[in-house]
Amino acid sequence: MEIAIIAHDGKKAEMVQFLNENRHVLEQKRVQLVSTGTTGEKVRAAGFEVTALLSGPKGGDAQIAARVAEGKCHMVIFFRDPLDKHPHEPDILMLMRLCDVHNVPLATNPASAGLLIKAV
Numbered sequence: 329m330e331i332a333i334i335a336h337d338g339k340k341a342e343m344v345q346f347l348n349e350n351r352h353v354l355e356q357k358r359v360q361l362v363s364t365g366t367t368g369e370k371v372r373a374a375g376f377e378v379t380a381l382l383s384g385p386k387g388g389d390a391q392i393a394a395r396v397a398e399g400k401c402h403m404v405i406f407f408r409d410p411l412d413k414h415p416h417e418p419d420i421l422m423l424m425r426l427c428d429v430h431n432v433p434l435a436t437n438p439a440s441a442g443l444l445i446k447a448v
Contacts, residue, residue, distance in 0.1 A: 329448065331403045332392045333363045333371065334384065336414065339407035344374045346407075346438050350445045351376075357448050362395065364388030389419035396426045403448075404434045405441045423429055 331354075347354065347361075354356035354361070354376075361378040363371060365388050368380025382388040395401040404427055406420075414420060427434040435441035 329357060329402050330362055330400055331361045331405060332395065332401045333361055333367055333368075333378070333405050334389065334392065335367045335407040336384075336409035336412065337366075338409045338412065340370045343367060343405075343407050344370055345369060346441060347376060348374060348403075350442075353445055353448060356428070358397060359448070362401065363391065366391065384419065385414075385416040387419070389416060389423050391422040391428045393419070396423070396432050397428055399430070401432065403444060404432060405406070406434065406436050407438070407441075408436050 361376060363378050363380050365380050365383035368378045371378045381391040433444050435444050
């Protein structure tokens, strides 16, 4: 199972904490992580194997959206910062739309991500 992980700058530490709290599930289910660039660096530094794509503003969100459309990505965990502006907002909206189009589970905060991980 492939899970995409993305976190805006103010949420990257929260993403690492979430993954650490759920490390046993991810390892037990042999989840393959794919991420946007900077999130991938932080997650890799925490000891996780992850395929890091481009950073979000440079096309990483679009790369993950393509993986969703191709059926390669089975879940997206995207810790968004709703209180900040993002220059790549169209890419973010495209990713969220494609998750809906292709019926791929999408969590945008730790509470919903926790529910999805429990369902794995």
